[in-house]
Amino acid sequence: MIYLNGQYMPIEKAKISVLDRGFIFGDGVYEVIPVYSRRAFRLESHLQRLQHSLDGIRLPNPHSGAAWTAIINELIARNAPQDQYLYLHITRGVAKRDHAFPNPPVKPTVFMMSNPLLTPPAALLASGVGAVSAEDNRWLRCDIKAIALLPNVLLRQMAIDAGCAETILIRENEFMTEGAASNIFVVKNGKLLAPPKDNLMLPGITYDVVLEIAAASHIPHEVRRIAAVEVFAADELLLTSSTKEVLAITTLDGKPVGTGKPGPMFARLHKLYQDFKRDVMRQPSPLPPGEG
Numbered sequence: 001m002i003y004l005n006g007q008y009m010p011i012e013k014a015k016i017s018v019l020d021r022g023f024i025f026g027d028g029v030y031e032v033i034p035v036y037s038r039r040a041f042r043l044e045s046h047l048q049r050l051q052h053s054l055d056g057i058r059l060p061n062p063h064s065g066a067a068w069t070a071i072i073n074e075l076i077a078r079n080a081p082q083d084q085y086l087y088l089h090i091t092r093g094v095a096k097r098d099h100a101f102p103n104p105p106v107k108p109t110v111f112m113m114s115n116p117l118l119t120p121p122a123a124l125l126a127s128g129v130g131a132v133s134a135e136d137n138r139w140l141r142c143d144i145k146a147i148a149l150l151p152n153v154l155l156r157q158m159a160i161d162a163g164c165a166e167t168i169l170i171r172e173n174e175f176m177t178e179g180a181a182s183n184i185f186v187v188k189n190g191k192l193l194a195p196p197k198d199n200l201m202l203p204g205i206t207y208d209v210v211l212e213i214a215a216a217s218h219i220p221h222e223v224r225r226i227a228a229v230e231v232f233a234a235d236e237l238l239l240t241s242s243t244k245e246v247l248a249i250t251t252l253d254g255k256p257v258g259t260g261k262p263g264p265m266f267a268r269l270h271k272l273y274q275d276f277k278r279d280v281m282r283q284p285s286p287l288p289p290g291e292g
């Protein structure tokens, strides 16, 4: 079951206009929210990031936080899997084709669907994945989770064409930003390095979790700009996203990263992430005082 503009329906029944500005211009934003044991993970952070994206494209938020929460919980309830990932998509609505915003404004299109959350299988965790590097040729507002993903699509396909899983993006031949659809961490001499959240990368929710886990477990870490040369000389490379969680990158441009096998930092962070999922994400939120 999906949600479209106020109604729940099977995906086959869902229809939108060919004049939707999402279809015509890619004029919209999206979110991907993982659901563990039927609970939306870090919903508040996802809704804050959604607000940031909407502000970035000057589109008023069609719903309050409470209304979003109700729609999201209803969609989770109407879909069977315990673990799901929700795809939430808002466009500037349906209007005659004109680059300028519709005036007066029209109702935004709101679409949400649920898919089973399939995290990476054991074999992939054990082997790690390959990556290629490429020039980050996207725009300067990569902090907006825009539905216009053509650069990311082309960049990701470079990895697939090389038999790899992800493309690591380098700006101006100088420094690393992120992956085509993930955030990237570098490990050197036992230290976890992460690029700073700025306009050149998507502020990942999984990125936040990994840095929080590292801090709580006293893992040496630093958030700073990472030079391209450091990526190519890394002991380990990790990628993170809501659907992939934490994965080791074991080859880059056909050469082994470190030993060419998932390293000790990956093993530690992956275990801590799974512990966190079991102990925090899957547990019911504590009842407010006076209830239960």
Ligand code: PDD
Pocket (backbone or CB within 6 Å): 032, 152, 178, 179, 180, 181, 182, 183, 201, 202, 203, 204, 205, 206, 207, 240, 241, 242, 243
């Ligand atoms: N993508 N950077 C980019 C460019 C991304 O597309 C994503 C996620 C991330 C990681 O963000 P998070 O940890 O919040 O998932 C970083 C999602 C999964 C997608 O487009 O399907």
